[in-house]
Amino acid sequence: MVKVKTKLLLTIVLLLMLGNIFSVSANVYLIPIKGTIDYGVAGFVKRAMRNAERNRADLVIVEIDSLGGLVDAALEIKDTIMQAKVPNVTYITGRAWSAGALVALSGEELYMVSGSSIGSAETRPKEEKIISAVRREFKATAESRGKDGRIAEAMVDSDVEIPGINKKGKILNLTALEALDLKISDGTVNTLNDLLELKEVAHEDIVAQEPSGAEKFARF
Numbered sequence: 001m002v003k004v005k006t007k008l009l010l011t012i013v014l015l016l017m018l019g020n021i022f023s024v025s026a027n028v029y030l031i032p033i034k035g036t037i038d039y040g041v042a043g044f045v046k047r048a049m050r051n052a053e054r055n056r057a058d059l060v061i062v063e064i065d066s067l068g069g070l071v072d073a074a075l076e077i078k079d080t081i082m083q084a085k086v087p088n089v090t091y092i093t094g095r096a097w098s099a100g101a102l103v104a105l106s107g108e109e110l111y112m113v114s115g116s117s118i119g120s121a122e123t124r125p126k127e128e129k130i131i132s133a134v135r136r137e138f139k140a141t142a143e144s145r146g147k148d149g150r151i152a153e154a155m156v157d158s159d160v161e162i163p164g165i166n167k168k169g170k171i172l173n174l175t176a177l178e179a180l181d182l183k184i185s186d187g188t189v190n191t192l193n194d195l196l197e198l199k200e201v202a203h204e205d206i207v208a209q210e211p212s213g214a215e216k217f218a219r220f
Contacts (some may be wrong), residue, residue: 029106037069042076048209068098112176119155119173
């Protein structure tokens with residue numbers, strides 16, 4: 001009788017443990033970066049990341065579709081992401097060009113939607129000291145995330161030539177497939193749901209962040 005009760009008790013405990021495992025819900029924050037990257041966007045990302053840290057988010061997804069913007073603002077966003085105290089990934093849904101490419105490279109992991117692209121970070125104005133500074137920033141960011149810094153440099157400086165990848169005189173821009181092949185991205189997905197499943201996150205656990213009125217006004 002004692003053995004039977006013991007087995008029954010162990011079975012109940014095991015079922016409770018399994019129940020807890022499958023009922024755990026993740027706390028996931030989605031931070032969208034759409035359009036021109038400016039100081040309003042930088043302030044929004046910083047506030048949203050603070051919210052995620054305050055609530056001990058299990059994951060932050062920074063969604064990017066941008067043709068670029070201000071380098072200073074992109075640097076602020078990059079620093080915010082790289083200094084974040086919570087796990088994070090960047091997720092390109094359309095284009096991550098210019099300043100958007102730097103932000104994309106800053107995530108702990110980078111995922112791209114099929115048909116999206118990253119690169120085309122030629123500076124304006126095209127002065128040597130500016131090119132050099134931005135080029136090194138791209139290289140350092142990529143290398144800090146375990147990616148090829150030389151490829152990141154080629155996105156900024158047309159003088160960087162990588163045999164088999166790009167020709168001198170051409171700024172590098174990569175498709176999702178090319179980025180995956182070169183290990184610039186960590187995976188290709190078709191939808192946000194695909195990314196959530198890949199990260200083993202329930203769809204209903206997303207906490208979407210939106211810019212405040214003040215942040216929208218700052219952008220204007």
